[in-house]
Amino acid sequence: MRYVSTRGEGTATLSEAVLRGIAPDGGLYVPEAFPTLPPGELDGAHTLAEVAERLLAPFFAGDALAGELGDICREAFTFPVPLRDLRGRTAVLELFHGPTAAFKDVGARFLAGVLSRIVGKDANADARPLTILVATSGDTGGAVAAAFHGRPGVEVAVLYPAGMVSPRQEKQLTAWGGNVRAFAVHGAFDDCQRLVKAAMASRELRADRRLSSANSINVGRLLPQMAYYAWAAREYVRRHGVEPGFVIPSGNLGNAAASLWARTVGMPVREVVMATNANPAVTAFAAGAAWAAHPTIATLATAMDVGSPSNMERLLHLFGGEDAARGALRAERVDDAEIRRVIREGPEVWGSVWDPHTATAVAVRERIGGEDWIVVSTAHPAKFEGVVEPLIGRDVPIPPELQRLLDQPSHAEPLEPTLDALRDALGRPAPP
Numbered sequence: 001m002r003y004v005s006t007r008g009e010g011t012a013t014l015s016e017a018v019l020r021g022i023a024p025d026g027g028l029y030v031p032e033a034f035p036t037l038p039p040g041e042l043d044g045a046h047t048l049a050e051v052a053e054r055l056l057a058p059f060f061a062g063d064a065l066a067g068e069l070g071d072i073c074r075e076a077f078t079f080p081v082p083l084r085d086l087r088g089r090t091a092v093l094e095l096f097h098g099p100t101a102a103f104k105d106v107g108a109r110f111l112a113g114v115l116s117r118i119v120g121k122d123a124n125a126d127a128r129p130l131t132i133l134v135a136t137s138g139d140t141g142g143a144v145a146a147a148f149h150g151r152p153g154v155e156v157a158v159l160y161p162a163g164m165v166s167p168r169q170e171k172q173l174t175a176w177g178g179n180v181r182a183f184a185v186h187g188a189f190d191d192c193q194r195l196v197k198a199a200m201a202s203r204e205l206r207a208d209r210r211l212s213s214a215n216s217i218n219v220g221r222l223l224p225q226m227a228y229y230a231w232a233a234r235e236y237v238r239r240h241g242v243e244p245g246f247v248i249p250s251g252n253l254g255n256a257a258a259s260l261w262a263r264t265v266g267m268p269v270r271e272v273v274m275a276t277n278a279n280p281a282v283t284a285f286a287a288g289a290a291w292a293a294h295p296t297i298a299t300l301a302t303a304m305d306v307g308s309p310s311n312m313e314r315l316l317h318l319f320g321g322e323d324a325a326r327g328a329l330r331a332e333r334v335d336d337a338e339i340r341r342v343i344r345e346g347p348e349v350w351g352s353v354w355d356p357h358t359a360t361a362v363a364v365r366e367r368i369g370g371e372d373w374i375v376v377s378t379a380h381p382a383k384f385e386g387v388v389e390p391l392i393g394r395d396v397p398i399p400p401e402l403q404r405l406l407d408q409p410s411h412a413e414p415l416e417p418t419l420d421a422l423r424d425a426l427g428r429p430a431p432p
């Protein structure tokens with residue numbers, strides 16, 4: 001399997017696509033052609049790791065890591081991903097039982113397994129250490145830090161805006177130590193992102209280290225997300241005898257793209273509906289507008305505050321242009337008032353406590369009616385206690401993995417938002 005850029009130039013192996021992150025022409029890597037899995041191909045695969053290994057085998061075919069796919073899957077899918085039946089032929093797929101209690105753990109752990117093996121393989125060819133730079137406004141950085149912590153040959157530098165992430169989020173960024181360094185940048189998230197881009201482009205910085213980024217456009221994060229859609233759709237068919245639709249809380253559209261890729265290779269996914277917060281880019285497009293970026297709107301579902309979702313480029317490529325994509329995509333927008341209502345009513349209506357992201361999908365499920373929907377739950381409500389607890393009038397118990405992290409000491413290094421300051425900081429050893 002070769003990977004091509006959505007903008008058309010050049011092809012890459014899977015390992016090359018993962019190491020580069022973004023294609024040289026600025027496009028995103030996508031599989032050159034999607035295989036169709038023969039019926040019965042996944043029969044006998046029961047665990048998520050088993051489903052992932054068979055589903056992803058064609059996507060690793062011909063790559064240097066093909067023989068290690070099984071190990072990579074067993075390492076990545078160590079936490080449970082329950083599919084819980086609710087009432088009214090609705091189920092919820094809980095993706096938040098990983099170390100940082102959000103679905104980004106899945107993609108980040110798989111990517112870490114792939115990248116650390118690539119580094120191990122070419123250590124002789126290039127002995128410089130690999131530094132993964134991550135700019136984060138909260139969730140992504142924690143998942144990447146957790147996934148790479150303790151991996152030999154790889155360092156992680158997490159850049160976050162000082163004072164602008166929640167205390168629990170900050171803990172998830174700073175509790176690691178070792179090969180993970182957290183920099184509290186005196187600036188906004190945009191400054192962090194600008195610094196990472198400048199570093200990636202800096203010849204001076206790249207002279208003595210290899211730099212890579214681990215943001216959500218890496219194809220190594222998307223592929224493993226196909227696996228839980230394949231597993232959940234098959235499990236739903238086994239229980240209920242019909243194909244489910246998925247309602248997905250969406251921001252950068254990586255999760256939605258993975259579900260559509262799973263459908264494309266033949267998984268029993270009836271339909272996909274993207275639930276967005278008040279940010280209008282996707283719903284405006286679905287309603288007939290040309291694809292366009294919008295200014296970002298701050299909402300309660302912060303991890304979905306995206307004005308210009310990057311993975312739309314992959315969806316346009318998948319369907320073959322704007323008109324075809326518009327006909328194939330379904331999206332619904334949910335404002336903060338509705339998020340609040342759904343969280344407040346969650347315990348009574350669904351017997352569940354929802355986080356603000358999952359609440360967008362639950363709102364859409366309630367709005368569109370019908371049967372046989374799987375609502376995708378992307379975060380544990382204890383991560384967003386400041387929003388959730390006042391609405392439901394009680395505390396949300398903290399899951400044990402999250403509690404363990406909150407009990408660790410913090411290691412954060414202050415950083416001025418300049419490339420010189422970042423270069424100096426990376427050049428000196430991490431404080432003990």
Ligand SMILES: *Cc1c(COP(=O)(O)O)cnc(C)c1O
Nearest residue numbers: 250251252253254255303378379
């Ligand atoms: C990142 C994130 C999303 C959005 O996922 P995309 O793949 O960017 O669409 C939704 N919910 C949570 C909790 C997230 O962290």
